[in-house]
Structure formats: C-alpha cells, structure tokens
Amino acid sequence: MDARRTQEYLACLALRHSPGLGPRTWKKILSAYPSAGQAVADAVQWPGKKLATAGQVREFQSGAWRAKADHEAEAALARNMHALLWFDPGYPEILRQIPGPPVCLYLLGDATLLQSPCLAVVGSRRCSRYGLEAARKIGKEVSRAGVCIVSGFASGIDRQAHLAALEEVGSSIAVLGTGLDLVYPAANRDLWLLLRDRGLIVTEFPPGTRPDARNFPHRNRIISGLSLGVLVIEAAVRSGSLITATSALEQGREVFALPGPVNLESYEGCHHLIRQGAMLVQSAEDILAELRPQLAPSGADSPSEPPKLAGTGPLRPGQRWPDLAGDDLLLAEALHGRERVHIDALCQVLGREAGEISRRLLVLEMRAIVSQLPGMYYQLQ
Structure with missing residues (x-):
C-alpha cells in the first residue's frame, strides 16, 4: 500500500x-x-x-x-487484507447511495462481483425443508439469469442460497458480521472456501471481530444495500431477516417474501411482510419480472421454466437418484428414513475420515440431495 x-x-x-x-x-x-x-x-x-x-x-x-x-x-x-475504500473506483455505487454506507470494506475473492446486479436472499437458520427447497430453486434460477445472490453466511437459508448461486453464472457474495479472518459459523468452512475461490466474502468489521449480536444489524444494511431487492424466504416475526427487510425499505429496495404453511411460526414474518405490501413470490420469474427493468442488458435470459415448490415424497435413494454410486449412494442410504444424522455417525457407517465425508456431503448438498443442519447434522432433502 x-x-x-x-x-x-x-x-x-x-x-x-x-x-x-x-x-x-x-x-x-x-x-x-x-x-x-x-x-x-x-x-x-x-x-x-x-x-x-x-x-x-x-x-x-x-x-x-x-x-x-x-x-x-x-x-x-x-x-x-484487501481494503475497499469510499473513493475507490470499485466501490459499488448502489451501496454508496444508501443512507449510511460503510467507509471501508474488507474483501476476499472476486471483487468484480460488487458491480453485478444483486438479489439478497435471507431467512431462518433453523428452517423447514420447504424453505431449503425454495432457497435452492429460486437462488439457482435467479443466479442463472446473471444476478448475483447476496446473503449473510449463516446456516439454513443463507447457506442454501449461497450454494445454489455458486452453481450458476451469477455467483454469490457473503456479507459477514465478523472479521474477515474468522469463519462463523465454523460448520460453514467448506462454503467459505467455495466463496473465496468462486465468489466474494465481504465485511465492514476489523480483523479479529468476533460474533456479537450488535454487529448483525450493521451487516444487514450492507446485504440490502448491495442489492436491487431482498427476498425473505423463511422468517419469524422477530428475526434478523426482518431487520434486513426493514433496511431494504429504508434504502428504497424491493422486498419480496415467500408465503409458507400457516401453521409454521417460522413463516409468520413472511406473512407479516406480505400484509405490509411486500411482493408475494412463488418462483424466480416473479422476482426477475419485477427487477428486469433494472438489470444490465448483458444479463442472461430469464428461466423459461420457473421453479415450482414441490413436496418431498419418501423415495428410496436408488429410485430418486439413479446416477448416485459408491460413497455418495451409501451416504444417501444412511440418511434415508432418518430425521437427521451427525457427521460422526456417517463417518462410522462408511469407515471414512471426516474430511472425506465432509467433501462428499458438500457435493451432495450442491446437488440438492442433502441439507446441512446446525451442529453438523445432515438430512435428505
């Protein structure tokens, strides 16, 4: 420097x-x-x-x-560490326009993604399978249209949205509430490496900043500030996702919400947003149609078949994924019919080291076959 x-x-x-x-x-x-x-x-x-x-x-x-x-x-x-400053040419103009932008950001990964059209996807850490499926399908289709997915690197909806986007051309940006030198939650280290190599990790906080509830509202304003709109997939009435939605409204961004089952408390926040005027979303095309006037001309065409949210019927692994073989098939069989299984138990069943099992699970997660739960538990999607 x-x-x-x-x-x-x-x-x-x-x-x-x-x-x-x-x-x-x-x-x-x-x-x-x-x-x-x-x-x-x-x-x-x-x-x-x-x-x-x-x-x-x-x-x-x-x-x-x-x-x-x-x-x-x-x-x-x-x-x-690479610091992006207020007057740097690469500082995103869309972020500069919000009422309280950061003066400095620390970056790890592809900084050019900050110039991409972005959609924020946020939701519950302890989410339903319905929510995970929505995050995967909508995130993947929006990213395929050339829109970068921004989220907060939490478990649950955030993780699924990041993974889905990394499969497509739009890629993904993670905005942290900690220093850039900390991986939080630790279970997302595999995702951290993917974002470092194929996406972007961003934080406003100094190196060494540990998780603190007071920091996350500050992070949330950056998530919405980088984005043309915010999609809330699954959120309770009192949640960080609604703080992000509130930031989006203050910044003049679009707010989208996915409706969910009426008997799930984790969707009460989404239903509240819809009653307050947020756009009800059922597919990626609902979002792309609303954002299309703001998207760069170079963006890819919108998906011809918008994703529909389907149920998850109990199929045998060999029937549902006939292309699985070897350890991948053994992992699916070990998870089949069980609510959740810890990674240690999977290591014992397959007789493999944790690092090897973790890599195979990440591949299956990106293929939307398994989901990671808090505490290093896994389940079939």
Whole structure:
C-alpha cells in the first residue's frame, strides 16, 4: 500500500472510529470532499458546512479514534487484507447511495462481483425443508439469469442460497458480521472456501471481530444495500431477516417474501411482510419480472421454466437418484428414513475420515440431495 493510499485508509478509519460519528455523518462528510484525507484535514470547517456539530468536531480532533484505527490498520496490513475504500473506483455505487454506507470494506475473492446486479436472499437458520427447497430453486434460477445472490453466511437459508448461486453464472457474495479472518459459523468452512475461490466474502468489521449480536444489524444494511431487492424466504416475526427487510425499505429496495404453511411460526414474518405490501413470490420469474427493468442488458435470459415448490415424497435413494454410486449412494442410504444424522455417525457407517465425508456431503448438498443442519447434522432433502 503506497503512502497516498495509506493516508486515505487511515482517514477512513479515523471517521469510523471517532465517537459520535456514524455512517450517515460519514456519508455527509465524504460527499463534500474529493478524498477522505482532505475531509479529515478540514474537520474544523465541518460545522460551517453543516456536515457535523462543533461537539463532534472536538471529539474528532481529540484523537479518541487513533488507538482503534491504528490497531485495525496494523492487523489488516499484517494479514495482507484487501481494503475497499469510499473513493475507490470499485466501490459499488448502489451501496454508496444508501443512507449510511460503510467507509471501508474488507474483501476476499472476486471483487468484480460488487458491480453485478444483486438479489439478497435471507431467512431462518433453523428452517423447514420447504424453505431449503425454495432457497435452492429460486437462488439457482435467479443466479442463472446473471444476478448475483447476496446473503449473510449463516446456516439454513443463507447457506442454501449461497450454494445454489455458486452453481450458476451469477455467483454469490457473503456479507459477514465478523472479521474477515474468522469463519462463523465454523460448520460453514467448506462454503467459505467455495466463496473465496468462486465468489466474494465481504465485511465492514476489523480483523479479529468476533460474533456479537450488535454487529448483525450493521451487516444487514450492507446485504440490502448491495442489492436491487431482498427476498425473505423463511422468517419469524422477530428475526434478523426482518431487520434486513426493514433496511431494504429504508434504502428504497424491493422486498419480496415467500408465503409458507400457516401453521409454521417460522413463516409468520413472511406473512407479516406480505400484509405490509411486500411482493408475494412463488418462483424466480416473479422476482426477475419485477427487477428486469433494472438489470444490465448483458444479463442472461430469464428461466423459461420457473421453479415450482414441490413436496418431498419418501423415495428410496436408488429410485430418486439413479446416477448416485459408491460413497455418495451409501451416504444417501444412511440418511434415508432418518430425521437427521451427525457427521460422526456417517463417518462410522462408511469407515471414512471426516474430511472425506465432509467433501462428499458438500457435493451432495450442491446437488440438492442433502441439507446441512446446525451442529453438523445432515438430512435428505
């Protein structure tokens, strides 16, 4: 990192770590100057330009931000992390337009995906098979149309949406609520490697930031901010997914919701959104038709056969997947007829190491044959 860029980076960190300044104030300040360095050098003029109060300027000039900013910079540079700054050409304009955009993002993977049209897909960690099937089918078809799927790297709906999108041309972006050097949840390490190599991982948080419930609403505004719209697939009334939907509405984004069985509490949030005016979605085409005016001309054609959500009848593995063989077929047979099976039990049944079984399960998951549950349990889809 050259001297000029280092100055810009430190100026962005100074704004972020200054007590009393928040994302909306950062945006006002940075929008008034040609660089972050010039913005912080002109802090004494902020009150006169109605960018910040005199009290905020005094707090900033006290240098209360310096220790945290220096620590973050040292940690990021030591790990050779790529930082995307407010004034960088690659900073996505759609994110810059939200009321409180981040001044700095850390990236791992294909940064060009930030320039793609995106759809956020969010939902419950403890989701139903119906929800998983919807995430897979809709995510795959939307991604096939050239739209990148953005989600939050959680288990359940997020994981399934990421995996489905990575199969297609649109690929996927994961927005974290932790530092870029942590894999959370740990069970998603296989997905982390896929996103690193074929997608993009993004976070606003400094290296070493551990999971904290207070961070996830901040993450959620970035998920919706990168996207043309947000699809809520399965969510309770009080859930992070509804926080993301609320952020989307504040940012002027489209909000889509998948209806579910009326007796499932995990769909009450979706039904609430629909009553409040969210667009009811049954297929990928419902979303693409709404977003098509905003999609780049280079995007692929929409799917000719929109996915329909079907039931999951109890078929024998050999009947349902006649192309399975070897360990893949043995895994399907071990899971058949059981609500869930831990990976350790599958290792014992097949007599294989956990790493080998994990790789085979990931392949089956991407083919929508199995689903991963919290705690490293698996089930047939």
